Amino acid sequence: MAFWSSTSVLTSKVPRKILFMFTLSLSVTYLFYSLMSCYNSQLQFPLQENYVYQARLVTEETTFVTLREKLYSTASRAYFDEELIERTVTEQTLVFSTDKRDAARAEERTAGWDRAQAATTTSSSSSSSFHSAADAAAAAVEKEHQDFSTTDSDLSLRRAPNCTSDYGEKKLPQAIIIGVKKGGTRALLEALRVHPDVRAVGNEPHFFDRNYERGLDWYRDLMPSTLEGQITMEKTPSYFVTNSAPKRIHSMAKDIKLIIVVRNPVTRAISDYTQTLSKKPEIPTFEVLAFKNRTLGLIDASWSALRIGIYALHLENWMQYFPLSQMHFVSGERLIVDPAGEMAKVQDFLGLKRIVTDKHFYFNKTKGFPCLKKPEDSSTPRCLGKSKGRTHPKIDPDVIRRLHKFYKPFNNMFYQMTGQNFQWEMEEGGESPGSRD
Numbered sequence: 001m002a003f004w005s006s007t008s009v010l011t012s013k014v015p016r017k018i019l020f021m022f023t024l025s026l027s028v029t030y031l032f033y034s035l036m037s038c039y040n041s042q043l044q045f046p047l048q049e050n051y052v053y054q055a056r057l058v059t060e061e062t063t064f065v066t067l068r069e070k071l072y073s074t075a076s077r078a079y080f081d082e083e084l085i086e087r088t089v090t091e092q093t094l095v096f097s098t099d100k101r102d103a104a105r106a107e108e109r110t111a112g113w114d115r116a117q118a119a120t121t122t123s124s125s126s127s128s129s130f131h132s133a134a135d136a137a138a139a140a141v142e143k144e145h146q147d148f149s150t151t152d153s154d155l156s157l158r159r160a161p162n163c164t165s166d167y168g169e170k171k172l173p174q175a176i177i178i179g180v181k182k183g184g185t186r187a188l189l190e191a192l193r194v195h196p197d198v199r200a201v202g203n204e205p206h207f208f209d210r211n212y213e214r215g216l217d218w219y220r221d222l223m224p225s226t227l228e229g230q231i232t233m234e235k236t237p238s239y240f241v242t243n244s245a246p247k248r249i250h251s252m253a254k255d256i257k258l259i260i261v262v263r264n265p266v267t268r269a270i271s272d273y274t275q276t277l278s279k280k281p282e283i284p285t286f287e288v289l290a291f292k293n294r295t296l297g298l299i300d301a302s303w304s305a306l307r308i309g310i311y312a313l314h315l316e317n318w319m320q321y322f323p324l325s326q327m328h329f330v331s332g333e334r335l336i337v338d339p340a341g342e343m344a345k346v347q348d349f350l351g352l353k354r355i356v357t358d359k360h361f362y363f364n365k366t367k368g369f370p371c372l373k374k375p376e377d378s379s380t381p382r383c384l385g386k387s388k389g390r391t392h393p394k395i396d397p398d399v400i401r402r403l404h405k406f407y408k409p410f411n412n413m414f415y416q417m418t419g420q421n422f423q424w425e426m427e428e429g430g431e432s433p434g435s436r437d
């Protein structure tokens with residue numbers, strides 16, 4: 001009996017002890033995590049303020065490049081690396097003067113440039129609904145061509161991981177590079193990504209043309225996280241020629257800023273064809289595809305490579321939803337000869353401080369294009385990939401002349417609409433300014 005009573009005392013005491021130990025360990029764990037989270041939040045908020053302060057006010061003489069910024073740029077790289085080249089990020093604590101700090105932060109972000117691969121796009125194959133007087137001309141030669149365009153890395157199939165969810169918030173874009181295909185959109189986006197106040201998705205989301213039914217939450221989730229004061233961006237050049245895109249984008253954000261990189265439509269068409277040819281060498285020659293009837297001189301404007309270049313018609317569609325003040329046109333030609341000059345205008349349009357300047361570019365003779373300067377600690381070149389700046393096939397000069405003639409009225413219309421003269425007219429001798437063809 002005594003044995004049983006002592007046993008029951010023991011058993012009632014042991015669970016209590018265990019209970020006590022358990023409670024104690026829980027309390028200690030809780031206390032530990034509370035302290036940690038308190039430490040983290042104290043760490044985060046001052047850094048966030050510091051970031052905004054650094055990026056916008058920039059009055060302090062000397063400051064540390066913050067841990068948050070380093071984390072941020074690491075995350076940004078990791079996001080981009082999902083589709084591109086793996087790269088090791090060396091973390092360093094640096095002390096800079098104010099001016100150097102911005103430049104260094106910007107340089108740190110140049111990592112994306114050399115990793116920007118063939119972001120090939122598919123032009124929208126949706127049949128164009130040509131408005132106005134040009135309707136008749138284009139419709140007269142309307143014919144459904146086989147679309148030889150290749151696809152961009154498709155986000156509907158492959159999603160990049162969210163590497164920055166803890167820092168900032170995913171937002172719908174406030175600015176989009178909507179076109180034009182082969183205009184120089186990748187070069188522009190990568191140069192913009194150098195800016196500390198720009199965060200952009202590396203792939204082309206194709207939300208407003210191919211993935212619209214997936215919904216805005218899907219779209220938002222593709223975006224990198226941003227902090228207050230940072231702009232979320234994406235580029236999908238096929239939007240410019242997608243009839244439904246203006247309405248859809250307008251219904252998402254009426255005040256969105258739209259950037260369009262335009263290039264001589266003849267050169268653009270040849271560039272487009274060159275891209276297709278690289279994937280499908282068996283396609284007919286450019287000269288064959290360009291005409292409905294070459295003897296009669298009837299241009300085939302339904303061929304997507306040519307149709308995309310009728311900028312005035314596509315712009316008319318956008319102008320039904322957006323005022324010109326919300327659009328900015330970048331000259332694809334000037335982006336090559338004076339990238340810093342074009343970047344200054346783009347940064348002004350986006351309301352950004354002019355941080356990306358001529359200090360960030362150099363002309364790479366081998367590539368034949370401007371490239372982003374590399375930071376001192378890296379030996380990686382910072383030029384766009386092989387699919388950007390390809391050698392174009394030689395096109396019959398007579399065909400080029402006829403195409404210039406075909407585009408002339410549309411170009412003039414486009415100059416009038418935008419209030420900008422892009423000087424795509426052919427000069428004596430068959431050369432067009434800024435054109436490589």
Ligand SMILES: Nc1ncnc2c1ncn2[C@@H]1O[C@H](COP(=O)(O)OS(=O)(=O)O)[C@@H](OP(=O)(O)O)[C@H]1O
Pocket residue numbers: 118119120121180181182183184185186187237270271272274332335336369370371383384387388389390
């Ligand atoms: N810095 C730099 N480096 C390389 N290439 C440059 C650069 N700036 C502009 N370009 C021109 O960009 C053209 C490709 O345009 P996109 O990037 O808009 O093409 S795509 O629509 O995303 O496929 C590409 O066209 P191609 O020359 O026909 O390859 C280039 O002429």
